[in-house]
Amino acid sequence: MRRVRAGKPSTPAGPGVSATLADVARGAGVSKTTASDALRGHGRVSDATRQAVLDAARRLGYSPNRSARSLRTSVTDTIALHIPEFLTSAEYYMAFVFGVAEQAARAGLNVTLVSSGRVPQVDGLILCDPMPDNPVVDQLMNAGLPVVTAETYGGDSRPSGVIWSDHGTSLTELLDHLRARGARRPVLIASDSTADWTLTLQQTYAHWCAEHGIPRLLRKAPFGAAPEVLRGLVGELLAGTPETDAIVCAADGAAAAVLPEIRSAGRVVGEDLLLASCVDSLAMRTAEPPITAIDLRPRHMGSECVRLLCALLAGEAPHGTTRTLAIDMVVRASTRA
Amino acid sequence: MRRVRAGKPSTPAGPGVSATLADVARGAGVSKTTASDALRGHGRVSDATRQAVLDAARRLGYSPNRSARSLRTSVTDTIALHIPEFLTSAEYYMAFVFGVAEQAARAGLNVTLVSSGRVPQVDGLILCDPMPDNPVVDQLMNAGLPVVTAETYGGDSRPSGVIWSDHGTSLTELLDHLRARGARRPVLIASDSTADWTLTLQQTYAHWCAEHGIPRLLRKAPFGAAPEVLRGLVGELLAGTPETDAIVCAADGAAAAVLPEIRSAGRVVGEDLLLASCVDSLAMRTAEPPITAIDLRPRHMGSECVRLLCALLAGEAPHGTTRTLAIDMVVRASTRA
DNA sequence: GCACCTTGCCGGAACGTTCCGGCACCTCGT
DNA sequence: ACGAGGTGCCGGAACGTTCCGGCAAGGTGC
Known part of the structure; x- marks a missing residue:
């Protein structure tokens, strides 16, 4: 607990000690x-x-000296970042974090990670994929600080800003693509998380099925489900509903995880069974065959969140601003029958 | 730039404004x-x-008020975290980050991410997998702040503390395991990064080969190499050196990426070709067959780094302290011939 | 010559905390 | 009765910054 700075304050700054x-x-x-x-x-x-x-x-x-400045102006030049702890989506979140870090550095802001609900002393918050049933998210939402969420928040409180992607349109596009490739019985394997993203996918799927007179073949797996669980699910699905001709996996990485199961059921991905993922990742690119997926552009998502938060802090964007981040379907061999 | 706090300083703290x-x-x-x-x-x-x-x-x-406290004591209760930007190892780094965040929260410390070389005003730094040729790492190393590195640093300056794992022993154990399973021509596919970890693996492999009178069959791929590159490498390897009976991949995820290539070369993993990875991850667990790997316990690594940094800051550990983190080989079907 | 504005600079208070030094009181031992 | 030592509390300075208000010098219009 000793003071670090050198003794005599009148010397022209000792080595290692910043000048005042x-x-x-x-x-x-x-x-x-x-x-x-x-x-x-x-x-x-x-x-x-x-x-x-x-x-x-x-x-x-x-x-x-940032502390002195912050004490005087009560501006910390620091924003807080919260991400859900799901290592399954590590690649998405990691890219998101780097997007945030990069843009923040550009704007001269520090980024501090928050894992507990303890609200840090910052100028604003970024919440990635906020789930309404997460108490930490709840506390942060109601901290009285400007909040930008990545993806819409399903809970009560309204964040100051939102960056979201139109997953509905993307999934529709994906389903249309599968249909154009001959699929007549596409199945959606979604997770049961409370993230808005999952719910949108399920609703979109239901809507699309109704529109095309196709039976709703929704399967749910726990969020972050172990690969064995996913495989079991797909195994049952293919055994019980052999007319399945396309599978869309919502969860990050799931599509790659179930590939072996599909193969061992005697089906050929890209030929008599189309496979796609709602989240692109390395695993999709490296799978054999490579899997069609929606590129959510997490890095852009991260930097856009910082941009919006900056605009809000500067008063350049009104409270409640919502912006869209374009996302792309990437067609690969798994649906190129 | 307007002050945020309310006007009269004598009122018992307005709503949303912390009491003084x-x-x-x-x-x-x-x-x-x-x-x-x-x-x-x-x-x-x-x-x-x-x-x-x-x-x-x-x-x-x-x-x-942290700013006021920090101004007075010149202690920020904040540590900085730097991780290399390689999304291929997303899972490892993500787990590491959570380990750091959790332990820091427990110790009442803030964690701020640093991506640029700009040295933040913090009490100490944690550098994950510091590579000597990274200028950012260099600047942070020489900032005159206490530094703890995850894995040893190959450069000139000595960090205040190091947490490292004995990759040499682990790889030896892994190679012995392969040998016990009948492998006589194990190949190591390493990356050409300057991380100390990679170099240790290569040296250990060379040493082990010499000891067992086995030809050194080292292949190098760029760090973070695209899966196609890795596959090409393995394809050539199996075509050119068909007596290869085991492959050990250093890079995170690489083993899973090359699986299809091995299969299409007519080899059966776990039967006539053993496959193992130096980094465990979801992809290793979900591969078909699941791949034997070394669990580096990144989350523990993260929290141990914070622990050590705290000890250093408190003067409870001497400058230059080095601690070891135990790592485990996880045997799976890919080497269970 | 005066009134007035503009330019360039500065003194000093304030932000909220920590902590040194000091003061008043109490309790003992002698 | 008195000094020594301990206990409980407080005044005020300091940390490094920002920014309000002010002051002197020079310019301009009359």
Whole structure:
């Protein structure tokens, strides 16, 4: 608990210790007010003085103390990020995190991870795939801070901003594609999570089936279900409903996981059984055959969330702003019969 | 840039605005010094007053302003986390991140992600899989802050602490296992990254081969190589060196990616060709057949890094402390011939 | 010459916390 | 009765920043 900074505050900043604004002011021969104004571009400062201050700052390696700044302005230049803990979707979330980190760095913001419900002292929050029954999400939602969610939130409170993708349209497109490839009995294997995304997929599927006079063949697996469970499900499905000619898996990675089961049921993916996934990932690309999937562009999703949050914080976007992120179907051999 | 907090500082804290220490002191009828002492457990305070302060704090929903505290003490209660951006190893890194986040939350620390080289104002850094040729890593290493690395660092500077796993012993164990299963020509497919982990694997393999009078059949693929590249590699390997009876893949996910290629070369994994991975993941578990792999326990790795960093910060561990994290080989059908 | 505005700069208070030093009171031992 | 030592509490300075208000010097119009 000892103080880290060196003793004499009048020395021109020891090694490893960042110079203070007063040091810069002294170095430029001006007052700290002027130094601050010059650096922030706020007050009225002549070009010559501004240049002198800038030089001094660079020479001394000045970087403003964030705590002091934040104490004074009550702006932390920090946003919090919460992601659900599902290692099954690791690739999606990881890409999302990098998208957030990159865009935040660009905007000069720090990103802090929040796992518990303890609301951190930040300027705003980003919640990825918020599920209404998650108490942590609930606390964060009602913390009185600006919140941007990735995908819509099914709960009561309204976030300040939302970035969402039109999964309904995408799934319809995917189902149409399967139909064009000859599929007449497509099955949707969805998860039972409370994420809005899952629900949209199920509704869209039901709607599409009704529209095409096709029986609803929905199967549900627990969110983050073990591959064995998924396989068992598919095994039963193919044995019990052999007329199944296409399978769409909602969960990340599920389609790749069930491939062996399909094969051992004597079906040939891409030939007499079409297979597709609602989430693209490395596993889809590397599967044999590669699996048609919807690219959710998680990295873009991450950076767009930060963009929107910044706009909200700057007052450039109204509370309740909702933006759409385009997503793409990627057709691969598994549906190219 | 407007101030967020409400106007009159004498009101007992408006809604949504955290109470200040002065509010608590007033609420408990003591001075702010006493309030601070009572909450921190520092000075000499009678039990009765301490209780009164604690009550007032709870009643007012007091939570100390981190900026003010940090400004005063120059302790930020925040650590920075850097992970290399390789989405192929998404599952490993994701688990690592959660391990860090969880343990940090337990220790009352914030975690901020750092992607650029800009050194954040934190108490310490955790660098996951630091590669010597990464400029960002370099800057962070030499920031003059306590650093804990996950896996040893191959560069010049010495981190304050290291958590590492004995990949050499594990790979030896794995190779011995393959040999016991009849393999006489095991091939190692390594990546050409500069991570210490990769180098250790290659050295261990070379050493093991020499010891057993087995030809060194090392193949290198770029780190994060596309699955097609890996497949091409394996295809050539099996065509050119048909006496290959076991393949060990270093890179995360690689073993699962090359499975189809092996199959289409007419080899049967687990029967006439053993396959194993140096990194366990969902893909290894769900592959058909499931693939023997080394479980690196990334989540533990994450939390152990935080533990060590905390110990270093508290002065409970000496600079340069190195700790080992046990890792396990998980035998599955792919080597159970 | 005066009134007035603009420009360039600065003093100093405030943000919320920690903690040094000090003061008043009480309890003993002598 | 008195000093020594302990206990319980507090005043106020300091951390580094921002920014309000003010002041002097120079310019402009009359």
